Amino acid sequence: MKSTKYLAIDKNIITKGISLDFSIFTLSSDKQMNCFKENGVCFTSNDKVIIDSINVLYVEEQQHEEYKKFYQTFLNTQDELKNIKLDNKPSVIYEHASNVLNDLFSNPETLSNYDSSKEVVNEMIETILSDNFTIKSLMDIATHDYYTHTHSINVSIYALSLGSYMGMQPETLSELGESALLHDLGKSKIDSAIITKNGALTDREFHEIKKHPELGYRLGLKLGIKNNNVLDGIRHHHEKMDGTGYPSKLKGTQIPLFARIIGVCDIFDALTSRRTYKEAMTTFDAIKLMKLKMNNHVDVKLLDKMIRMFQ
Template structure:
């Protein structure tokens, strides 16, 4: 990491006038950005990855950075960008060079931020100058913000409405632009986290649905179920979810409660349809009846849940966890076909293999 006494300066040769820049607020040689666990200090703030802030826009709200002042134990949030501030390529490069990866917005500004991002991304999705990979990256950034919010406030109707609009937007893009698994893999995280896993199951599932010829409504429903499929883990102890080793039998029984927990919490909410609830409740059901929570089998499992089961398993196998390494897509498919075949709908799995190779 560069020396902190001058970390706020734009990149050399950028041509950016530092006097116009918002980072002047951080001109303290005795302070530095805080990269540790914020804990209670982050209450009231929402993290936004710098990678998902696109240069060339005026920012819709204030952005903050946690700063640790020398001699103090608790970081404080300092405003680094004003509402309406032009976020230039130079400032994007400055943050990248200085390894600032996350900024924060106040919770009160969340819906303003998502509305702005929704409009910005919609305009870019219509651009013929952007690649499918770039468009997918924008959708990924939006979805990650939505999932982090919904996992902290699962009953917030306005956020669920944001999720509905986003999945409809994403479905249009995936249907129109013929997004491939290869394009998505270029923007996917290789480390397993509940948030990123939910986004990846959602996007990969929707792209697969488009490949299968499902219409936009069906594709969007599968996507919403993908985003919400693990929401029941909110009510599972973090000591189990984040355990850096294999789970005990007792701990795994607790994990197996998450589909029912998620279903029961979402049931009755206006923005959550029955087909989405089917995915949340039954994405761990197996064709051979050995799944959970109800031990359903065959055609009694909703087709959306059968597809979600395949995509969920595939993404889990191909991302790193604290207690296991990721395996390649090829090895994951081979494992699913050779050792887990009875768990999956054979027709959908065969099509999924074709989709990944397309």
């Protein structure tokens, strides 16, 4: 029987939360190869601690081509991400936004709460368009403990910053910010026990969660929103570029621009936010994960713009 050959790899490709299309092996003290992580299985923080103490990781020779493809993408991403900076501090504008969103999610069909949310968007735009705005001031505004309300504010901040970086005019930014701020409004109609659950959802619970984009769209109509850009961002922010998203299984540029922008920012904030059952990923690791493992789900061109925005 022909023996399996193993080739050494760069262990720096491993980050918490990532999964690979090839299995990883380690060499035991008695010179035996042991499978450390099978392909498709995510690496945990404990795995990362163990890997840091190991000199060499290996792949099977027949999977080396998959590793080389992944490694080239990894190197390209390292070059793009090397200048990303981090800073997380709350601010007055965030506190105001949080209060407004609490009211809005408690009474999502009240017109005065919706009007207040538009004021929040205008405050954010004024900050982002100011002469002294930097990516650091964006990170100053955002907080990273995950709740539906804070998540909605964060996504709006990231979306507005990305839209501004892309050269959108203030009127378009206002529409984008409104759509992003309201993108999860439909969750106000979902059982709170599902929304706040610690850990993985059951199939039934996930089926319920998947209703929130359509519920949010209907709430938008009840609030009198007529702008299709705003409504499309709410309704389609969970569509995926490969057509496997929901609710309409739109594909590629069939997905409206606002929805693609909000989708990128939605995933980024979810990865970089703390929850009771997981630690937050760094900005660097989150974007790297999105770049390497989610390129069939998100608009990669928009993700590349986000990377440049952070530099």
